[in-house]
Amino acid sequence: MRPSARMRSIGWAAVLAVCIALFIGLTFQVNSVKSQVRLAERHIVALEREKMMLETEFETRASQQQLANWNTVEFGYRAPRADQFLENERELAGLGTPRAAGAPAPIRVASAEVPEDSGDSFPAMVSPLTGKAFAAEVDDAAEHAPAHSRETLSGRLTRGAARIVLRAETVE
């Protein structure tokens, strides 16, 4: 065997050895990642179970019967009566009394003319439920609803609440 051929075969053997070493190293690496994943999964399962356990405990402690018992002993809340609900603005206005003679002039409130589409410039109130801007949500709902549909009073009241009134003007 000539020296060059000998060198070549040694070279091949070295390459093979390196490849095998790399392969083994990679296998170990893969296995260690796999076992990490398995460990993480077991952790997830344990946490999920704990979460469910706590959730169930909460549900049990706050069961309907328990709440009803607390209510009879501690709070005494009762079902809302008809006069605690307002159907529309007319009913709301009906709660007011006419100005008596000699009563002081009504308080002036500040008000600003805000164009309909510039609501975005104000800091948006974020709904804790959806994470969306509250005003945007209300406006969306208003857009999708048919024009003739009757909006509830609470809806109308909260829609107005998202805007800030700035310019002073007399109410009367």
Place this chain on the structure above:
Amino acid sequence: MTSLSVSTAISSGRVTLVNVRQRSLLTARLRVLWVVAGFVAVAFAALVRIGFIGLFEDAPASRSLSEALLPPRGEITDRNGVPLARAFPAYALWYNPHALDDGGAPLVNSPAQVARELVRIFPDMNVQVLTERLASGRAGYLRRRLLPEQANRVQAIGEIALEIPQETERFYPQGSMAAHVLGYVGADGHGKVGMEEVLDKRLSDPAHRGEPAALAIDMRVQGALEDELQKGMLATNAVGAAGIVLDVDTGEVLALASLPAFDPNKIDEAGAKNMFNRVTNQVYELGSTFKPLSIAAAMDAGVVTDLAKRYPANRPLEIGGFRIRDSHSLGASLNVPETLIHSSNIVTAQIADQLGGKALKRTMADLGMNERPYIELPARGFPIWPKGEWPRLRTMTVSYGHGIAVTPLHLASAYATLVNGGIWRPTTLHKVEPGHAPRGRRVFKASTSARMNQLLRMIVSYGTGRKADAQGFRVGGKTGSAEKPGVGGYRHHSLISTFASAFPMDRPRYVVVAMLDEPQGTAASSYQRTAAWNAAPIVGKVVPRIGPLLGVMPDDSRDIDLSDVKPLVHGGASE
């Protein structure tokens, strides 16, 4: 060879010494070789074993994440997703005296010492009993359920004989609430009694048990109904109570209560006695609550065309030696609204007589009174349904709810038909998606239904149902107090008091039926046994609690228009 080398060593001094050195070197090399060969053999054997394990042995059981998170049995929720039944892995404490497997004592420490340690973890256990138990050497449960931290502390005692097997726990967070709807899971792992039995296949199927099964029940409504029924039952010393809340347009059962209930978390003998479902399984003669159905049938058939027409009511109706009488004299004559308001048997029987047995029977059959109630629950009672052609007397008694016995669920379904425009739909415990309600079948004309809504509202406004008139909720309904049949006729002091109602009457959405089994006259019911004094007040308290939850707001400014029927009634005309 050894003898030869020894002999040469003796014969030639120096040469032999070299030989000896070489030979001992050879021996040493040979020994090293042996050791190396031994190591190689061991390493080879280990490699072969590893290869064998890798190739032929089963992999260690590893479950994927989704499998591990899959509940052992599907969850049951109410219509809003609140869990009513869920399964999770739990631990039990099992005593295995043969765990050490050395033929000696089952425990490392003395039984008394182990018992003391256990009582430190579970203070409700008894040291004496536990010591005897551990000393007896019998295998068995020491405790059925352990919390995880308790399991850790038991592990820390260090007794191998105390095993902590993992088991599946079926838990009902709401306790005994809706127990008859849910049922329970038996020791064999299969559902019993309620929806656990009905949905057993789906709840244990790995493909489906991941997502919860939603029922039509609304937990808050169920809670309010059970609470008020329980109070009413205790206040009147009744032996039992039943209640239903039904959506009139879809047939969904929003609440179904049968009291006394049982606790599905703890099935014992006392609980097993109460598993009987009064709403779907027991049939009762429900009495006067049938009158609106009979009047509606007569109206539908064109027998009652004039609500102002007066019928004689001053003397008992004699037919075939049987006398139909009213509880007290209601006047010389009554028109139709007055008949319902004062609940007159005599006039209802006359109207039913004019209608005829054939038509009444057909209407009752259309309302599903001749078959088991439509509900998923396994316990469904078959009505006592008079077969063949109904003779005159039978027609008359059925018209005011005697001689026919149905479940309270039948009644609720019939009232839903009466108020929703006349369409009968099967009742269901499965949640119905909006727009997917069954078509149902028409029993009454829409005009009849509209008229009956007025009359039902009048009964609550001016008649026997006044105690159910929850302010602002426009309740309408009919009382029924029927004597229970006993040996040798009806028992005058054992009543079934029922109030069947709907609200709001200007656009009926929900039917509420409350029933008390053998209520007594107590101070709470003004010493009366009839439904006006015990069942009607329950509805009057339930409706304000459930109305706002179901989207019906109380409103004093709205009511069904009674202006055309009001003048026909004595009390109404004066108002």
